[in-house]
Amino acid sequence: MNLDDSIVSVDQATVRFNIASEKVDNLKEYFIKLAKHQLYFEEFFALKDISLNIKKGESWGLIGRNGAGKSTLLKLICGILTPYKGSIAVRGSIAPLIELGAGLDPRLTAGENIFLNGALLGHSKRYMQEHFDEIVEFADLGNFLDMPIKNYSSGMRARLGFSIATTVSPDILIVDEVLAVGDAAFRKKCERRMERMLSSGTTLLFVSHSEREVERLCKNAIWLDRGEIVMSGSAEKVCFEYTETLKSSEQKKCAIPGTNITFLNLTIVGAGYVGLVTAVAFASMGYETTCIDTDHEKISALQKGKCPLFEPQLDEMLKYHADRLHFTTEPQIAYDNADAIIVAVGTPEKEDGEVDLSYVQRALQDIAENVKQECRVVIKSTVPVGTNRSVKEYLEQNCRPEATIHVVSNPEFLSQGSAVHDMLHAHRIVIGADTEEDAQFMEKLYRPFNLPIVSVGCASAEMIKYASNDFLALKISYINEIANLCERTSADINEVTVGMSKDPRIGAAFLKAGVGYGGSCFPKDTKALHWLAASNEYELKTVRAAIEVNERQKLKLIEKAQKFYPNFKDLTITFLGVTFKPNTDDLREAPSLVNARYLISKGARIKAWDPCGRERFKEAIGDGVQICGTIEEALNDSDICMIFTEWDEIRNVEITKFAHYMKRPIVLDGRNCFETSDIQQKEIIYDSIGRDTIYSDRGYNE
Structure with a gap:
């Protein structure tokens, strides 16, 4: 290996961890067992005999499944870990973006963290002072400098960390999926900065679950599996071989050599948030996946490569894994030769609060009529305790005679706005199975995800x-x-x-x-x-x-508004944010809806802005709502402003704009987007949740 022009050289490096062979509940028990020689350890090799040579200015992407060793390799290069055997040499400065929030103190403000993180990266106080405004401008956090970052969203922390780390072009920039939580516009901004750094000679090491991102940003790639390098070379070739290996038809029914991973044919019932996220996640792990839905318009859009809903990373993953994703409205096609059928349909509430299982029942009827083979029906929909038992009884009584159907519970714990990330990096996978055979099947199904599994009975999983x-x-x-x-x-x-x-x-x-x-x-x-x-x-x-x-609580802002206006007739009221949370276009049970209907019934006019949900809001509310393309348009000539969603765009609004655009600057913040200390002397009335109201002479007296 020629090391003369290498900036990173790894030679036969192995990383070993010792893992306790039994679970220990607390530190006291750990030391007692250790002292009594009752604690035994098993060796786990996170990396095995890794050798690679990276030259200055090169860009390398790391791909592979969860647990393949990507992050461990980066930590080895950063010096966070030392090899059990072998050697590593790094010749140059490193800017590591390995963990979200690493090097940031949640108790300190953003401004204070800029200096703290800069010091950790080896920059002087004077240097950080000189580049302070540049960092703040790139991160777009000017309104939140004095806010402790414990109150920041994950996207805001990612923006701050990236901005600090890339203020100066380091010799080596390491990025390990921390940008996955950022909004799309900021990710593009980061990509442009990384491209400029590469053109100036910085070496890039980049980890992403999107092979397309790796191909776009990197010229070279390393494919890792179970701690070993499977392949290295040009990013285009390595990513192609990686995806081809995952989807190759001869491996659907057999284990990948050297692993315990088996590929099966999966069918997902329901193309909503849960169904689509589940489908793309399994497709990204190599499973051939068919998604069925009764909504012909939605399926038609998906067949054309169009995502029918907004969820970060979902559209990109649908496009990238299109070869393994199939969409249909036909039960005969969807259930033919399926090894597992994952039911992810909606279970809305009835008027009395009871769960409406009609969509589940319709799916079960189609399954019973069309399944001709042995398969597992996996209930991922949220259903009352005891439903899986009823499902099993129904299928046993109604399925075709040649079919053998097992029933398993597998509840989802996805949060809209981060559902793809939650699926790929879940805190736990809950499996409800009443037989050991079904439990083992599900554990094998989820093995490529390399996530903790909690295996219980069906009723317990439902609960x-x-x-x-x-x-x-x-x-x-x-x-x-x-x-x-x-x-x-x-x-x-x-x-x-x-x-x-x-x-x-x-x-x-x-x-x-x-x-x-x-x-x-x-x-x-x-x-x-x-x-x-x-x-x-x-x-x-x-x-x-x-x-x-x-x-x-949903009507809390109405209560606050009544302090300033005896009635709402002919008032113009601005809604900033209408979705129930950021990073989604979902309006189900959103507080904005009940507030809008009430205010319109009292004669008010609503002007609404939201980056994703405004059109759906218009459909839900109808007449009485003016949809605005910008925050400034929504604020213009308004009598009162109500904030219902903590979008970053709203958090970043210049506070002076409220006084500048509004007829009477009364801001009712239902998500505490601003620090009260930042409102002082800003000539607005600011009333938030659980904090003192800030009054100004202009807002109060006009």
């Missing part, structure tokens, strides 16, 4: 889904109740949640006060569990309270 979602809904309603009390006692909910979140028993997740939860899960699942309890002659008082609190 895990409801118990998990309802607990999070309880947490949201609880903190909203505390926020409402804060407003009456001059406490600040942001300060309260910081103090609470330091307790590991509580944590920081789902402690963000606002105007209530919405979407397709929490509202429906809380009502469903409450109904299920009632039907079993038990009352879940906590869940009932969460439902009631949330319904009241």
Whole structure:
């Protein structure tokens, strides 16, 4: 190996980890067992005899499944890990973007973190001062410099980390999927900067689950599997061989050599958020996947390569894995030779809160009529406890005589706006199986994902889904109740949640006060569990309270607006954000809907802006809503502004624009997008959730 012009050289490097052969619940038990020699370890080789030679200015992409060793190799190059054997030599400075938020202190503001992270990268304070404005401008975080980054979204943290790391062109830039959480516009911005850095001689090491991104940004690629290099060379050739290996027909029914991975024919029932994300995730792992839906218009769009809904990364993955994705409305085609049928149809609520299983029942009828082989029916839809037992009984009684159908529960835990990432990097895969054979089948099905698996009985799996979602809904309603009390006692909910979140028993997740939860899960699942309890002659008082609190909280901004206007007739009211959360176009149970209908009924005119959901909002509300193309247009000549969604575009609005464009600058922030300290002296009235109202002479007296 010629190392003269190498910037990174790895020679026969092996990384070994020792993993305890049994689960230990706490640190005390660990040390007791260790002292008594009762703890045994198994060797796990994350990398095996890796050798590679990277020259200055080259661009290398790393591809492979989860657990293939990509991140371990990058950490080895960065010096975070040392090889168990072999050697590594790095000749140059490194800017590592390996983990989201690495090197950032959540307690500090963005401005403070710029200097902290710069120091960690070896830059002087003077250097960071000179480049401070450049970093802030590129990250587009000017309005949030004084905000602790614990309050930042994942996309905002990614923007800050990338901006700091790339202020100067390092010898080596390492990017490990941290940009997957950023918005599309910022990812393009980052790609342009990386291309400029490459042209100036920077060496790039890049990891992505999208082989297309690797081909676009890198000239070379390394394919890793189970800690070993399968292939290295030109990015185009390596990515082609990788995808061809995954989709090759002769490997669908046999294990990939050297692994325990088996490819099967999958059918996904339902082309909604859950169904499409599930389909592209399995296709990306090499499975031949067919998706069936009764919506002919939606299937037609998918067959033409058009994504019918907005979900980050979904459109790109649909296009890239098109060779392994098939869409149909015909049950005979969808169920022919399927090894597993994953049911991911909607389960909406009825008026009394009971789950409507009519879509599931229709899917089961088609399955019973068309399946002629042995297969597993996997219920991924959210269904009441006991549904899988009923499904099994129905299929046993109604399936064709030549068919053998097993039933398994596999609930989903996807969050809209990050569903693709959640599917590929799940905290756990829950499998509900009442036989060991079914459990083993599902474990093999998910083996390519290399994710933790929790295997339980079907009823327990069904309950895990409801118990998990309802607990999070309880947490949201609880903190909203505390926020409402804060407003009456001059406490600040942001300060309260910081103090609470330091307790590991509580944590920081789902402690963000606002105007209530919405979407397709929490509202429906809380009502469903409450109904299920009632039907079993038990009352879940906590869940009932969460439902009631949330319904009241949705109208919190109406309550606040009534402090400034005795009635809403002939007022122009701006809605900034209408979807139930950022990074989705979903309006189901969105607080904006009930507020709009109420205000229009009282004679108000609504002007709405949202980057993704405004057209659907217009369809849902109809007359009385003016859809605006820009935030400025929405604010112009408005009597009051209501913020319902914490989109980054809204967080980044210059606060002075409210006073500049609005007739009377009254801002009611239902998502606490701004720090109250930033509002002082800005000539607006600012009323948020769980914090003191900020008054200005202009806004109050006009």
